[in-house]
Amino acid sequence: MRILVVEDDPVLSDGLKVGLGLSGATVDAVATCADACAALAASTFDAVVLDLMLPDGSGLDVLANIRSTGNKTPVLLLTALDEVSDRIKGLDTGADDYLGKPFDLDELAARVRAIARRQTGRAEPHLAYNGIVLDLASLTATLNDTPVNLSRREFAILSALMERPEIVRSKDDLESRLYGWQEEVESNAVEVHIHNLRSKIGREMIETVRGHGYRMRAPNR
């Protein structure tokens, strides 16, 4: 899951980046409205954590701006203003959820997962396909009820593929879900992770579509 954090306080921004990273997400952080708009125009995120009071404007402006361009990325607003009217305004502008500062990191992570999940049209907190079950909250995987030990990146690739099993995911797409902007990416990183995944859950589970990317193999074929 790739998340954009828009927060100008350096300590909190760092905390969100590390904290959401611990819960299995790939996090990019920016501190201004302008950077947030640019990031959202350039990349696709599964969710945005948006602070309301930013140095160059209000987070609501960013929200209104991205919604006006048809961007449906789920947005969770973070704010220190605790007025009900602020919350209503935020939700009415197009936010999907709202959290007042200070908040619990686990709750924030859960809410982010929830809005991201709803975006993909799922209601249940698990991804299940062909005997594989991924628990997105605890980052654990089981294959036919047997626990499988996956690394954070392997888990991210598998959940990306399992979100919509019939869709072919390109290498670039998967890469962007794994790595933030600042991270160095080895050119064959995705291949290496896919290879490791196949050795853990079975070769036949992930299918390579030549020239396009990867997808989950359909059951009973």
Added chain:
Amino acid sequence: MTSLRTRLFAILVAATGLIWLCAVAWIYIQTKNEVEHVLDTRLQEAARMVQSLVTNSDGTGSHNTQADPAVVPQQASYERQLSCQIWSLDGRLVARSSGAPNEILSDHANGFSEREVDGETWRVYAVEDATKGIRVMVGDRLGLRERLVTDLIKGLLAPTLLIIPLLGLLIWTSLGRGLRPLQNMAEELQKRDAEDMRAIDARHAPREIRPVVGALNKLFEKVDAARRHEREVTAFAAHELRTPLAGLKTQAQIAMTAADPAVKTGALQQILISVDRTSRLVRQLLAVARLDARADTERNDHVNVGQLLEDVAAALHPTSDQIRVILDPALHQTSLHTNLELLTVALRNLYENALQHMPNGGTARWSVQKGSGRLLIALEDEGPGIPDEELSHVANRFFRGRHRSTSGSGLGLAIVELALRRLNASLTLKNRSDRTGLRAEVSMEL
């Protein structure tokens, strides 16, 4: 008496009553005098008339000579008010009118006299006619005269007494009507809740109440401004404190859950940074609150500016190892009569602001200029300066510009401005023209 209405009512009723009493007394005296004068004249005329009618001392006149005329009490009316006696000069009662007593009415031969006869005081006019040998006496009872005057006054007072309750009622209702605007105002004020600080409409208020309304409206304005300001500060303070608190909590949770020791240490370091920053923010918030609440700005400290700046730099030294501070030697020759605490707060925050925005190895330079009764203390730093469009906002509370430092709270320059305003001094911020950096000028009276 606490009720204005009751008080005015009592005053008005008492005053009206007093005036009436005075009027009655005056009328009484006047009437009495008039009546006496008229009645005396009548006695005189009657006596002369009788005297002219009497032919001789034999009493052969056209008058009644009853042997024992009874004195009929005449309480009910003023009939038979006059009594007449004709005496011969040798002391024999020649004739008397009906109702006149047998006893001689006057021992005076001529003119007015008063005498008590049969228990009643008589006013008598006597005329002596030596040629006819008679003495004519005409008199009336003083009691009757009194009764006449009293009846007159009673006649005047009776309707008055009836009118008094009516007048009281009239005064009471008029007062109610007259005090209506006051009551309206009181009701309007009573209906208000504590948040309602709208001005009272003074256009329709009577002239006497207008100053009160004006004063109240001014008070409302002041209270409203103070409360708005307070709310703003509280909201901003809450916002500014919640963000670092959220950061602290997040980092603490990371430190607790992270398995990787490097991540743990990183989180703890972030917590330290945040605690430092937050405690500085709290210190500044308290400084703002103190400056806001401060009423006294006594300026009776003798301050050497150079010494003060050295102290300020020394106190902040631990955080500014890599920054050089140059003090103009003239500063040590500059002494001010001012408030030490306020000036220290202002200069320290100015200095801190410069330090936070300067790269390591930078130089901060304090200088001083004197001229035309004013003293100009300037601080030049080598930071990024302030974008021109932000120059007018930087002293606003919680404003943090584009070139913000990570530990800034947006309060420093606001505190400088607030403290300087208390000292009747001003702050001017300019970008340096010789290189990047900010020039902050404090201008104060010498």
